[in-house]
Amino acid sequence: MTYLHHVLDHLRKDLRLEWRSRDSINGMLFFALLVVVVFGLAFDPAGYPTTTRQISGGVLWVALLFASITALNLSWARELRNQVLEAQRMAPAPASALFVGKALANMLFVLVVEAFLAPIFIVFFNLHVLGNVWLLALILPLGTWALVVNGTFFAALGLRARNRELLLPLLLLPISLPALLAMVQATTGVLTADLDAIQINTWIKQLVGYDIIFTTICILLFETVLNAE
């Protein structure tokens, strides 16, 4: 029970920090919007509706992935000011509570961005979803968690590195490729209605498995990373 309290305290602190500055969400939202605009200019989505449906799952996830990478570094850089992180290391609270709280906060930020981005995306890409739209309400959070949990972990891992902004995508992308494959395939399957329900189901199950496995490893190894000297 105390563990849950620690997690909630960390989550509340991160949410309050974000509420006062709104740096992460604004930055991510504008960045994702720019990526969508660039792809829109490149492909002429209104002219080719079938092609658009086939590629827009990938475009959406690429926009979200790059946008969340920009925010993930920021979320740990906040802890560096005034040696807050050193204080966290000395605190008797379990280290993984800090990680879980921050991952949940990042997850909420990205979900907010998705909530704003999805309607814009549908309008810009002139999308008519052919499959079951409500499945996206399941795929988007699962995929976001897969990106955010590993992203928060690797941002902490590269925190003291020489060029951490460069290091994070270099580590996060290769590890996340199976999750990216699953979420892009599931999203495209829903948008085009090309995949039958069983196949989409299997991709979702893979995402769930990926989320569970990597959340466990992150929680187990976070203390090692935090105290790596």
Next chain:
Amino acid sequence: MEQRNPTLRSVGWLWFGIAVAVLVVGFRQAIFLTPTDAAQGDAGRIFYYHVPTAMLSLIFPYLNFAASLAYLFWRTRDPLKALSADAFALASAEVAVVYASITLITGSIWGRVAWGIWWTWDARLTSMLLLWLLYVSYLMLRRFSATGQSQTLAAVLSVFAAVDVPIVYMSIRWWRTQHPAPVFGGGPNSGMDKSMLPAFFWNLAAWAIWGIFILIFRFALQRRRQFAEQEAALQAIEASLEIPQ
């Protein structure tokens, strides 16, 4: 500084000699003695380099994973043993990247001749590429991270990579098998003709011996670097003690 051990040194030279000798025999078997493949012509001979390096490039990541786990276990209990485990992890990751690169390059050359294209997103090719990417990112982390931390962080990343490899393998197999059958045939012809066996096994042995040689050579080099760093740190401490207060 560690004393150079003359016995180990001559064993190393002997191992190197054996590696070169077996490589030469393997080359002779593969290029001159084995009959030309009826379907593929002389291009088929790259098989004797491609398949052994591919098989070996799947073994070195396991060594890296085991060494990283050993490092994480010994990190606080026995730092000296942990250092040597770390050196071994680095060496095996580098050899894994080298062998995976050779596999990708030779496979690509063969693909150009046999299929007419350098690359296709087939299940095997994609999973090999992802394996290569994972271990390149491991080496990048070792290069970028701050000194003093890099061993621990690299060991943590190695655990992630090792967990990721089976997931990659399964998800890509699923990704490709749901599509219609691959255009260029699933994989190598099942089973091998008897005339191909000697060339194949000589090359497998040769590349295994060579891989172990560069692995241990790189390990020894890294150990020597670690000793030099320790020596430098010790001298710095001693020098700081001699300053009159």
